[in-house]
Amino acid sequence: MLKIILSTDCVKFPLTGIGRYAFELAKQLENSQSVDLSYLHGLSITKTLPIASETGNTGQGLKRHLQKSRIVSEIYRITYPYAKSYVLSKQEEHIFHSPNYYIPPNIGKSVATFHDLSVFHWPEFHPAGRVHLMQKELKKTVARAKVLVTDSEYTKKELIEYFDTDLNNVVVAPLASSGFFAPRLESEVQPVLSKYQLSYKQFFLYTGTIEPRKNILTLLQAYDRLDLITKTNFPLVISGYKGWENEELFRLFKKGNDEGWLKYLGYTASEDLPLLYSAAKGFLFPSIYEGFGLPVLEAMASGIPVICSNASSLPEVVGQAALMHEPYDVQGYAESINLIIQDFNVEQRMISAGIERAKAFSWEHCAEKTIQAYTQVSEIYD
Incomplete structure (x- = not known):
């Protein structure tokens, strides 16, 4: 059985497209007979999938306040990935999956999902301060990840062309609509x-x-x-x-x-x-x-x-x-x-x-293709 640790930092309020992807994927993986799933949320590893509550979170106000400090933000940006690496270093038998681009340093068995390459192709669509940092970190992820997952063939093609990535190391796992979206009277x-x-x-x-x-x-x-x-x-x-x-x-x-x-x-x-x-x-x-x-x-x-x-x-x-x-x-x-x-x-x-x-898209299929990526990583280390 494949032992997987899925990062769930993106499963938070407001639940954006990436957060919803991570949440729906996790629900499918939990039902898989071939996956033993854990979650890395912050610096804690748990078996419980976080819920993106729309009620007030008492910790969010403090977090936003601290983010306004440039010094605090810079210290956080530099140290936090290494803190995650330390937590994951104790789980060497697991494959780590980041559903939101970023992989911490020194992680061997790893998968990252790239949803798009807009910071490279359309940098003008992002705040200037974000572009340089994201480009730098995403290049690191491409170098660190053993296998990359994309939502579409289009993004896979972009990854291969932009980073000269081996096409066999990029797996397409299309997203899906949840059952809540349906015709109604x-x-x-x-x-x-x-x-x-x-x-x-x-x-x-x-x-x-x-x-x-x-x-x-x-x-x-x-x-x-x-x-x-x-x-x-x-x-x-x-x-x-x-x-x-x-x-x-x-x-x-x-x-x-x-x-x-x-x-x-x-x-x-x-x-x-x-x-x-x-x-x-x-x-x-x-x-x-x-x-x-x-x-x-x-x-x-x-x-x-x-x-x-x-x-x-x-x-x-x-x-x-x-x-x-x-x-x-x-x-x-x-x-x-x-x-x-x-x-x-x-x-x-x-x-x-x-x-x-x-009907041609399902979260079950997304999970199947993602497990294919995990299997490829596992075979590298066998």
Whole structure:
């Protein structure tokens, strides 16, 4: 049996895409007959999978306060990986898996998941202070890890081209949508619609952090091109943290809010999100760069049409089940939004195709491919 230690530092509130990946993967691995699974959370090894609680965490305030100190942050950055290495050094029979890029120094049996290479290909999409550090640490991980896992063939290709990595040492383990994302009746979602003052199938949805690579500006510009009656009858609902803003983005947010065609929810509770998906008229995702694109898969599983960009890994995920455009094709997005509203037959074909496409992805398959990576590492040391 393969003895695995999975890092779960990313399983925390708010549960981002990487945190959700680690959580769903862990649940599948726990059911595997070929894996003996433990977790490294902080500096503790446990058999209990952490839960990303959405209630207040008394330790978070102190942590954020300490992070504001440059000296404390620098000491933490330098010493913490070695503290993890010390803990793991006592578990030499285990394979260590980092689901979030980073592997501590001096770890022999190791696997790391690379979700994308945006800090290398699109450094302008990240805060300047983060880019140099991430590039440096990710290069170290490529050198340290015995096998790398990616979410998509697209990211695998990037890894091989950028780092000259042996293709046999990169395993693709596609992500999946959880069972919470499924078509629902109006009666099932009415409490959430009432909470956010929305109407069933009378809005388009975007979910994700508001940051440059998500291309929100193009989305707002496309919506602004719709006639006023259409966009007020089918407002754009945006769910996600505001990571970045610029002057034009701020102007369009204000314009959309003032004219009644934009509703910004901020962070949405995880139990509300699947209900919002299934209640929407369609899902919009004009992202410039994705390592996978989990939101479009969740939208298809929820039984709503998807309009997205044709960039990076997104065609690999949606197949022929979505309407795709070049990332900056403002007019194209506007026309597709109108098409979904006006053509019932197109809408229904896209719903059926999306549901079928989503069935091709499962967390069970993701776990199987990940175990394949573990097995490759184990064979290196046999």
